[in-house]
Amino acid sequence: MKAGQNKLFCNGVHNLPTEIFDVEKFVTLSGNAEYCAVKRLKDVVKLKLRTPRMLYTLKVDPAKAEEIIKRLKCEIREV
Numbered sequence: 001m002k003a004g005q006n007k008l009f010c011n012g013v014h015n016l017p018t019e020i021f022d023v024e025k026f027v028t029l030s031g032n033a034e035y036c037a038v039k040r041l042k043d044v045v046k047l048k049l050r051t052p053r054m055l056y057t058l059k060v061d062p063a064k065a066e067e068i069i070k071r072l073k074c075e076i077r078e079v
Contacts, residue, residue: 017048017054017055017056017057018054018055018056018057019056019057019058019059020049020056020057020058021058023058023060023068026047026049026056026058026068027068027071027072027073029049029051029056030049030071030072030073030074031073031074032051032052033049033050033051033072033073033074034050034051034052034074034075035050035074035075035076035077036048036049036050036069036072036074036075036076036077037050037077037078037079038065038069038076038077038078038079039079040062040065040078043062044059044060044061044062045059045060045061045062045065046058046059047059047060047065047068047069047072048079049072049074
């Protein structure tokens with residue numbers, strides 16, 4: 001790493017997760033994803049989509065989560 005280079009960037013790509021608020025965009029991104037990690041909490045379900053370059057997250061109500069999970073086009077991993 002060069003002096004003065006920000007540690008959050010690796011080869012020009014931002015390494016922090018990006019939160020997605022649009023369900024349709026999340027489902028579209030799942031076509032290029034390696035897997036989707038599902039983390040179930042008391043009042044929210046977090047879906048974490050791992051693509052080759054980025055990690056995308058989506059927070060949804062538990063009632064809507066199953067419907068969205070069925071539409072995803074990648075491997076589902078319960079965390």
